[in-house]
Amino acid sequence: MINGDFGFWAHQNPSIRATPLAASGTADVVIVGGGYSGLWTALALHTFDPSLDIVVLEAEQFGFGASGRNGGWLSSKPVGMRQVLSGSSSREQVLDVEDRLHDTMQAIADGFTADGVDIGAAHGGWIQVARNASELTRLRASLAGHRAWGLDESRVRLVDATELRANIDIHDAVGALMSPDCIRVDPFRLLAGIVARARAAGIRLHDHSRVTDITPGVVQVGALEVRAPRIVLATEGYSSALKGRKREMLPLNSAMIATRRLTEAEWDRIGWASAAGISGSAHTYFYGQRTPDGRIVLGGRGKPYRFASGFDERGAVDDRTIAALEAIVSDLFPWLDAHAEYAWCGVLGVTRDWSPFVDWDHSTGILELGGYAGQGVTAAKLAADAGAALMLGRNDSITRIPWVRPKPRKWEPEPLRWIGANGLYRAYSAADWVEQRSSTGRTSAIAKAADIIAGR
Ligand SMILES: Cc1cc2nc3c(=O)[nH]c(=O)nc-3n(C[C@H](O)[C@H](O)[C@H](O)COP(=O)(O)OP(=O)(O)OC[C@H]3O[C@@H](n4cnc5c(N)ncnc54)[C@H](O)[C@@H]3O)c2cc1C
Structure with a gap:
């Protein structure tokens, strides 16, 4: 590997x-x-x-x-929290930036196609999967949020397990949100x-x-x-x-793996014929794509944050995180050999x-x-x-557009930043564990408390 x-x-x-x-x-x-x-x-x-x-x-x-x-x-998912951005802008301006994202997504892909440059683009949308009752409740709430902001059925809709299976056969899935608003790229x-x-x-x-x-x-x-x-x-x-x-x-770390190239028979069994990006609805989120060369690439948080806003060493990932990402692939497709051929990580910038x-x-x-x-x-x-x-x-x-604004307030000094980021990740993992074993459909109180502390 x-x-x-x-x-x-x-x-x-x-x-x-x-x-x-x-x-x-x-x-x-x-x-x-x-x-x-x-x-x-x-x-x-x-x-x-x-x-x-x-x-x-x-x-x-x-x-x-x-x-x-x-x-x-390459997606046009809303970027930035609508309630934050609407704090200093109007609802129309927030919706305007989301429309612009949609146009930008399409324009990037179309522009390279027109130039004859292959960026591995395929328009498959995104699918966010729920695998327990709490996750499904969250997806319903998320859908209600999208509707309140004016996104209709053509942009995002909830599908049941049967309809989902017709698109991709994910073990234990109970439903999903589906949207056309994502183009897979290299x-x-x-x-x-x-x-x-x-x-x-x-x-x-x-x-x-x-x-x-x-x-x-x-x-x-x-x-x-x-x-x-x-x-x-x-x-x-x-x-x-x-x-x-x-x-x-905050340099938030995200780790990814790429499996070997799957055979056509394996893809047929998964049923993931489109280039849809898939993601989960657990608090410790995963996301993935079917690559142009027929692998599953899947990412998640791994080690979320390094002390004093530190960075990885050229993208090297610890064994535990690799095993955890392989376990997610195995959990989604239990019959598949999910060994990683590549593993890497990187940082993304998160404001307060x-x-x-x-x-x-x-x-x-x-x-x-x-x-x-x-x-x-x-x-x-x-x-x-x-x-x-x-x-x-x-x-x-x-x-x-509402993104045009002064930089938001700073993150807390260390060790609060480290304790906060890593402590929250543990709390979210615990919340997922609780929700996996519960049929109430409620979001765990641990996750609700963590959301308040994280400012989300
Ligand atoms: C693992 C992972 C998965 C992700 N998946 C997605 C996804 O599927 N979809 C999505 O929309 N977003 C995704 N993101 C986020 C997305 O990749 C970033 O938001 C985006 O690439 C940011 O681009 P950027 O140019 O602002 O930053 P970067 O691409 O990080 O570029 C910053 C550059 O600055 C350079 N630099 C740093 N310091 C200096 C210096 N002192 N002098 C000169 N150069 C310097 C760095 O070397 C780097 O090349 C993901 C991020 C990661 C890490």
């Missing part, structure tokens, strides 16, 4: 080559971070003003971050496609160029510096490593209120964006489009 080395997708694709920054210089815009957020911002800026000289600085290789390691759900190929566009646009791309300090007008890369009136900070889950930013975004931000400070010339809480494959493009429009002072309606 290949563990780490930043993941299955990177092993399936040629690496993305660039060159390190070799000399100090100037630019119109410097972008820190070469994931979806940074690269889409670069492209949006270029589209608005092709004369801009734009530099992107990536600390490692392009694809090193979450953008090269994720589950490949996330690394998507990133490589964006890099190729950026290159073609003349955007200067540098890898192995770790930014060590940012002050208005100057980005430091060790002994070198790039001076620019406008700077973009697009380091999402890695932002905590930058000076003064330890508590802005679990909602994204696009924060443009005109006085410093610094744009910060991120906090997609595990749903950035589509969201990063929308945030980037908004950020680029703000930077260039455009009066487009996208600059008024």
Whole structure:
């Protein structure tokens, strides 16, 4: 089994080559971070003003971050908590951002198809499965929430176990929410496609160029510096490593495995003919996809958080987490040999209120964006489009989406952050255990208490 080395997708694709920054210089815009957020911002800026000289600085290789390691759900699930975002915006604005996500999801896939670039896209929607009475009750509540926000049957609906089985045969499933709002992609190929566009646009791309300090007008890369009136900070889950930013975004860890390629007979038995993304409804959530080359890729939390906002070692996963993810696959499809051929993990950025931000400070010339809480494959493009429009002072309606707001309040200092994140994960695991053994259909009191503490 290949563990780490930043993941299955990177092993399936040629690496993305660039060159390190070799000399100090100037630019119109410097972008820190070469994931979806940074690269889409670069492209949006270029589209608005092709004369801009734009530099992107990536600390490692392009694809090193979450953008090269994720589950490949290009989805238009609501990103950010509606009640948080509607706190400072109207209901219409919250719905507007969700419509924009939907259009962005489709536009990303259609754009690459039109260019003849294969990003492994297949439109299968998503299926969120309930496997006990409590989970089904939560799905009903979630459906009611979607309806209250105006999503009709065409966007999300509840199906019973029989209808679910016609789509995918998951052991012990009692029902599911189904939605067409997800396109399966190979996330690394998507990133490589964006890099190729950026290159073609003349955007200067540098890898192995770790930014060590940012002050208005100057980005430091060790002994070198790039001076620019406008700077973009697009380091999402890695932002905590930058000076003064330890508590802005929690680097939440998510671990994944990829099984061997299944045979056609095995796929027939599972019945997972579409490219639907599947996820669970337990508090310790799982998510997965059927890959373009016929494997099951499945992810979950594993070790959720490392002390002092620390990171993994090039995506290596501990044995216990691998075994736990294999056990989920076995539990879903008990007859299947669920051994992992690849395991990896990565970090995603979570703000204190679990909602994204696009924060443009005109006085410093610094744009910060991120906090997609595990749903950035589509969201990063929308945030980037908004950020680029703000930077260039455009009066487009996208600059008024609810994500355009100052960064939310900081996370608690250590050891509270560590105790909180890991303690909550234990509490959610305990709640799942209780619910699995109960037929009341109620959500465990442990999980309700954990939700209040987590601020969700
Ligand atoms: C395992 C996993 C599964 C996920 N699954 C999904 C999914 O299925 N669907 C979905 O929508 N979202 C998913 N996400 C979340 C999604 O991948 C992220 O929200 C998204 O990729 C964030 O993009 P980004 O560009 O903001 O950050 P990143 O992709 O993390 O990019 C940040 C980049 O900044 C670089 N960097 C950091 N520090 C510096 C520095 N000092 N100088 C220069 N560069 C620096 C990093 O190396 C990195 O490449 C998942 C995330 C993970 C970890």
